Amino acid sequence: xxTSYNSSLLDKAVAELSKLPGIGEKTALRLALYLLRKEPEMxxxxxxxxxxxxxxxxxxxxxxxISDEGTCSICSDRRRDRSTVCVVxxxxxxxxxxxxxxxxGLYHVLGGVISPLDGIAPSDIEIExxxxxxxxxxxxxxxxxxxxxxxxxxxxxxxxxxxxxxxVEVTMLARGLSIGNELEYTDxxxxxxxxxxxxxxxxxxxx
Amino acid sequence: xxTSYNSSLLDKAVAELSKLPGIGEKTALRLALYLLRKEPEMxxxxxxxxxxxxxxxxxxxxxxxISDEGTCSICSDRRRDRSTVCVVxxxxxxxxxxxxxxxxGLYHVLGGVISPLDGIAPSDIEIExxxxxxxxxxxxxxxxxxxxxxxxxxxxxxxxxxxxxxxVEVTMLARGLSIGNELEYTDxxxxxxxxxxxxxxxxxxxx
Numbered sequence: 302x303x304t305s306y307n308s309s310l311l312d313k314a315v316a317e318l319s320k321l322p323g324i325g326e327k328t329a330l331r332l333a334l335y336l337l338r339k340e341p342e343m344x345x346x347x348x349x350x351x352x353x354x355x356x357x358x359x360x361x362x363x364x365x366x367i368s369d370e371g372t373c374s375i376c377s378d379r380r381r382d383r384s385t386v387c388v389v390x391x392x393x394x395x396x397x398x399x400x401x402x403x404x405x406g407l408y409h410v411l412g413g414v415i416s417p418l419d420g421i422a423p424s425d426i427e428i429e430x431x432x433x434x435x436x437x438x439x440x441x442x443x444x445x446x447x448x449x450x451x452x453x454x455x456x457x458x459x460x461x462x463x464x465x466x467x468x469v470e471v472t473m474l475a476r477g478l479s480i481g482n483e484l485e486y487t488d489x490x491x492x493x494x495x496x497x498x499x500x501x502x503x504x505x506x507x508x
Numbered sequence: 509x510x511t512s513y514n515s516s517l518l519d520k521a522v523a524e525l526s527k528l529p530g531i532g533e534k535t536a537l538r539l540a541l542y543l544l545r546k547e548p549e550m551x552x553x554x555x556x557x558x559x560x561x562x563x564x565x566x567x568x569x570x571x572x573x574i575s576d577e578g579t580c581s582i583c584s585d586r587r588r589d590r591s592t593v594c595v596v597x598x599x600x601x602x603x604x605x606x607x608x609x610x611x612x613g614l615y616h617v618l619g620g621v622i623s624p625l626d627g628i629a630p631s632d633i634e635i636e637x638x639x640x641x642x643x644x645x646x647x648x649x650x651x652x653x654x655x656x657x658x659x660x661x662x663x664x665x666x667x668x669x670x671x672x673x674x675x676v677e678v679t680m681l682a683r684g685l686s687i688g689n690e691l692e693y694t695d696x697x698x699x700x701x702x703x704x705x706x707x708x709x710x711x712x713x714x715x
Contacts, residue, residue: 306603307581308574314561317554321539332528334600336562337574344562347524348555354521355543355551367515367544374514393541396513 306330363434365410365427367392375408382406384441388431388460390414390448390484397485398446401493406444409434414452415459423459431460435469444499445473448484461502472499513537570641572617572634574599582615589613591648595638595667597621597655597691604692605653608700613651616641621659622666630666638667642676651706652680655691668709679706
């Protein structure tokens with residue numbers, strides 16, 4: 302329950318701010334009072350940037366990464382290697398991998414990983430569109446760059462099986478990553494090295 | 509410097525969010541991507557509540573507390589003891605003291621404390637309006653409830669001197685508060701007790 306702060310306008314702002322992950326009511330109140338102390342332009346810019354972002358953001362029809370409009374800047378960058386596609390869980394992972402400067406190809410953002418416990422089936426994420434992209438024949442290597450968790454591994458294996466009959470090499474990030482950790486918290490050096498040392502997916506299990 | 513995230517809309521939202529105190533660029537990105545994953549109504553409500561709050565908030569002409577419009581709900585509450593006024597630094601301190609339920613009078617929000625180092629002089633905060641309120645004769649007791657810091661003590665002493673010739677008792681919170689701490693981080697029990705045990709301001713120093 303949200304305390305009342307003598308102003309329904311403040312109450313509302315605190316209630317909305319506390320809905321954000323990691324922001325409790327005390328922090329929300331501190332942020333709201335900070336905005337009240339600062340010039341009005343700061344609150345206008347913050348509020349409208351949030352609304353504009355959510356209203357007008359687009360997703361790239363090729364790789365499903367975020368984009369201002371149409372095809373994203375990575376997919377339309379002619380200097381990038383179009384024969385290598387790195388498969389990631391979400392938009393944040395694209396940013397994390399770009400920061401390593403070790404991947405020069407394109408991306409494919411799944412928008413999640415297969416997770417029966419959370420009710421996420423293969424058809425709920427962008428796997429079918431990946432198979433279609435590979436089917437066009439231009440892609441020579443698919444790098445699986447999902448978090449080394451149970452769900453990530455399940456998704457890796459599912460994609461590997463879907464691509465098994467196609468003339469494409471399926472690799473995965475070297476397991477320099479600590480098992481059980483989320484990708485976004487891995488340091489750039491370790492992550493960059495694991496892109497360089499990526500290995501054939503079929504070497505990682507015994508049939 | 510803010511990294512670019514492949515969308516100027518996202519870049520802008522992350523830049524604005526990172527201006528908030530305690531929110532770095534990584535946290536700002538996490539919040540922005542969270543909003544993108546959630547339904548658009550959440551971002552609309554958050555953005556507009558911030559803008560509306562900053563545009564339309566009012567301050568009570570009596571006590572300078574925040575208020576939706578005109579006199580605040582505390583000043584206009586006829587059940588409150590109008591002869592006792594608690595002097596606090598800011599709006600958050602009103603909320604903190606209200607939570608103890610030990611103060612049944614009114615408030616006076618200074619909007620800061622005297623701090624020569626930060627260039628805040630007595631005329632920059634609401635001291636003159638306090639003297640005027642006391643001058644009307646209805647107030648019998650002024651409770652000084654500033655943080656027990658150098659600036660708080662300086663302000664306490666300044667107010668005490670300004671009210672010295674007036675027929676009003678000046679008290680201050682009992683020094684159960686740990687010296688050097690900020691008022692808002694004091695637990696409610698200690699704070700409530702220190703309101704009950706408030707003491708005459710002139711007993712705390714040797715002339």
